[in-house]
Amino acid sequence: MDTISLAENMLTAATGAAKGHAKDLENYLQARAKLIADGTAAIAADRLKKKITEEDAEFAFDQIRESEKTAVLAVKATSLAAAQDAINAALAVAAKALSTAIGIAIP
């Protein structure tokens, strides 16, 4: 068994599996930044129009700050999903190579 080629093939499969998650993460972070920017502008606009009080504005910004905790959770979950797919893709390549080498199908 050519372990160098196998390792390369496994790495290619793992990288390919993680790429989709990386693109999703980029889109999400862009959309989130825009949501926060628009929300911050809305706080300023509502305050100027006296639709909300100064305390309301502080509360709103505190809530934005608190929401950063869930952003971290979302990034962590995406990283875990990407790692899971990368490892399983590499395992699938290894299983195929092993099946071919020993002539027995690996479940």
Place this chain on the structure above:
Amino acid sequence: MTALASTSARCSRTLLAFLFGLLLAGCSVLLIAPYDATTDRILTDLTVRTETVVVRADNDRLSVGEREKFYADAEGTVNAMKMRAGLYAKNEQEIAALDELANRYGALSERHASPRTSLTTGLRATLMDLQQIQVAKKRSSVFSGGLNKTNTSQ
């Protein structure tokens, strides 16, 4: 330089041995709970209801009664989602995010705040974070489905 190359080769062999160990144990790795279409549907529905209420509040067309009912319904929905999320292993991020979502609705409700865009950005960001968790899980489930299909077709 030679020492570095030899260390790198040793690391590759160790990684390969680890992966073969997993392979021979007949397992695939599970680091995150599987995608749950019901959770995704309920979350999408909650997001639509929230965005609808935000638009009505922005246009000063939401009564106090409607506002209080919305908060109560939303908190109930989040509690139901938390119950469902707890049924899956490796779902810590989603459960913690749902706790935070309950805090966001709770804070607005306690304050009797109008759900205007300006006051709900933190809430809407948390909803988006939960959606991203569903997107990641869905991509992973589609990917796993593809791997299983490849394996069974061999």
